[in-house]
Amino acid sequence: MPKGKPRKKTRKHEEIQKQVSGIHLVRERGQHLLKNPLIVNGIIEKAALRSTDVVLEVGPGTGNMTVKLLDQCKRVVACEVDPRMAAELQKRVLGTPASQKLEIMVGDVIKTELPFFDVCVANLPYQISSPFVFKLLLHRPFFRCAILMFQREFAQRLVAKPGDKLYCRLSANTQLLARVDHLMKVGKNNFRPPPKVESSVVRIEPRNPPPPINFKEWDGLLRILFNRKNKTLSACFRTSTVLELLEKNYRIHCSCNSIAVPKDFNVKNAVKEIIVGCGYAEKRSKSMDIDDFLTVLEGFNSQVFALGQ
Incomplete structure (x- = not known):
């Protein structure tokens, strides 16, 4: 059997994995959709949503989590950088009562002024993890909590304590402004396509009022x-x-x-x-x-x- 045949099969399989509802997912843009409903439900449960909450969802993709958030809160503001994903999400709720509760913002969340929200839920492209955390922590008015998916090592840095190998400036800066807890590990096979790294979910609760320092x-x-x-x-x-x-x-x-x-x-x-x-x-x-x-x-x-x- 020629050496090239298995490789062609693998490439074809990867291309199939990268297609969701006809949308080609771009790995370099951090487009990895969470497909495990148990993980989705676990994240929503940890958010402890109230019926009066406005939820900011960053990176909704095709809406696997969004539709469940809409069932439990007053309104969802979904921020999506890819217009194709935003259109797919809009189509998913079109003609349902949930469509009246959904607002979609198309654009880069780092460059976008964030609206008022009570809770943030995000499955972020890993390359914007750090700037997004500090954008959240410096956001006013204060929100109640954020449930965020990160690359495992980044999450470990957020919660690292003095003396830990991963304790760094990020750890101290984050813990000055918020309480941070590691909630769960998420294996790469829970995503489509699977990323190259493992993930973790953390909960961030801003300290209100913040420390009185510059x-x-x-x-x-x-x-x-x-x-x-x-x-x-x-x-x-x-x-x-x-x-x-x-x-x-x-x-x-x-x-x-x-x-x-x-x-x-x-x-x-x-x-x-x-x-x-x-x-x-x-x-x-x-x-x-x-x-x-x-x-x-x-x-x-x-x-x-x-x-x-």
Whole structure:
């Protein structure tokens, strides 16, 4: 048997798998439709929907989850980037009472202004996971919760704790603004076509009210610390690039607020005094929790250092 024959059969099988209702699914665009009704039902159950809820669904595809959401809530706003999928979803509910409860937004959810919603449910293309999480967390007014499907490793980063291998800036940033829980693992065979990676579902509940800090300042601090998360804080703040940035921001802040810069000002000594005074000079960011970072941020703010400008 020629070597090429099995390959042709495999390609043909893959092409069949990529066709849904005559729509060619594009793997590179993250188009993997959730086909297992048990997983769909599990996600909806975890959302704990109320009859008065407005649900934002991102990536509805052909509507396997959408039609079930419509049965349990007041309204669904479905955001879909692919006009073909949006048309298929519209056709699916056409002529039913559910059609009056469905609003379809066609476009890139990252570039779209989000409407009011109580609950968000999303099966996201993995390449937009991080920007979408922060778009959600900075969205106002506050929503109650979000049930989101992510690539397994990304989900593990969201819930990672200090000391975990995957603990990173994403972990700390997310956990500052929300409570994050891992809900379930979802194998690749639950999708059509199957993605190359395993997935997980997480629940995000924003902290309301949020911590009373400047998020740009906070993120600026974390960028410095997690850039070298295995180094001590002393080492992180000893590099010339970081010191130059801090001195520039310090002088700008002083200038904008009519604060005189001391003639003998030395940024290296000032930074050392702050982190030693906080008691974190020998700590490493990989093992620091939210309260630790907040203490360090407060130390810099007390000396009018602007980390996030």
